[in-house]
Amino acid sequence: MAAKLDPASVAHRRAKAEKDRRVTIRPAPDTMTYLTGHLPVGQGVQVYAALKKAADTLIAGGDERSRAQIMADTLVERVTGKTQAPAVPVMINLVVSDQTLLGTSHDPANLDGHGTIPADLARHLVATALEHEIQTWLRKVYASPHGGLTAMDSRARIVPHGLATLIRTRDGGICRTLYCDAPIRHIDHATGIANGGQTVEEDLQGLCEGCNYAKQAPGWTASGHHPPHGRHQVTTTTPTGHTYVSTAPPLPGWADPPRHLVVVEPQDPSDLLSDYELIDDAA
Numbered sequence: 001m002a003a004k005l006d007p008a009s010v011a012h013r014r015a016k017a018e019k020d021r022r023v024t025i026r027p028a029p030d031t032m033t034y035l036t037g038h039l040p041v042g043q044g045v046q047v048y049a050a051l052k053k054a055a056d057t058l059i060a061g062g063d064e065r066s067r068a069q070i071m072a073d074t075l076v077e078r079v080t081g082k083t084q085a086p087a088v089p090v091m092i093n094l095v096v097s098d099q100t101l102l103g104t105s106h107d108p109a110n111l112d113g114h115g116t117i118p119a120d121l122a123r124h125l126v127a128t129a130l131e132h133e134i135q136t137w138l139r140k141v142y143a144s145p146h147g148g149l150t151a152m153d154s155r156a157r158i159v160p161h162g163l164a165t166l167i168r169t170r171d172g173g174i175c176r177t178l179y180c181d182a183p184i185r186h187i188d189h190a191t192g193i194a195n196g197g198q199t200v201e202e203d204l205q206g207l208c209e210g211c212n213y214a215k216q217a218p219g220w221t222a223s224g225h226h227p228p229h230g231r232h233q234v235t236t237t238t239p240t241g242h243t244y245v246s247t248a249p250p251l252p253g254w255a256d257p258p259r260h261l262v263v264v265e266p267q268d269p270s271d272l273l274s275d276y277e278l279i280d281d282a283a
Helices: 007-019 041-060 067-080 119-131 161-170 209-215 275-282
Strands: 022-028 032-038 109-111 115-117 186-189 204-207 221-225 233-237 243-247
Touching (some): 161 204, 186 209, 204 209
Antiparallel strands (some): 022 032, 109 115, 186 204
16 A cells, blocks of 8 residues: 555665665574575565575485475575585684583583584584684683683784784673673774773773764763783763673683682670671671
């Protein structure tokens, strides 16, 4: 009815929507992922029809895979140009502890662009790459005994590539703003260069585009720091005066040190305090 009464408006909306075509990726349960193509209707229908036709042909030839499995495998093969998906020469960042990699630990790893993955899948990804003779690099990232990455610094205002990689690894590839799960797009100075900030690991954070632009508005301040025994933190103050602290996610294989409760027995009954006295003392 809308297309009949106002065809010009429908055509305008379609043209605008086609400009927003894109491909996105997001995590799915059980270490899977959703790869979504937002396409003009003609292209989307053609892609699906081509995949379905390929699946029907293979099934008629005796392929034992399901139609859905064949369509998914065919999509990977046609996009990458490889008949075997593991042989695609694309770099992925897999952050895994040496104990997990060598099979002496079951601590999960982190796959850049996806998130946490189980230990067996991390070992499988490395083994598969070696099996198909893909050039595989292991980048050593050193951490302090307290779970923080070893610092790297630079005098340049533009963050060097190596330092930017360190920040993305430290922040888990996700925007440091609390409750924002968008991927990192910008490596930002928590305290701006104009306000005395430096291009060092302690003052840098990974942010999405939206959060980085919002942070530039008047009234926003932020500062990065490393607690004596903890992970990197960024303290942000909003124009309303509220303060929020963002802590970098734990590294694979790292566990916060256990807290021990020390009980001191009083030597004299008079040392025992009532609940009210304890509250007053705490106040």
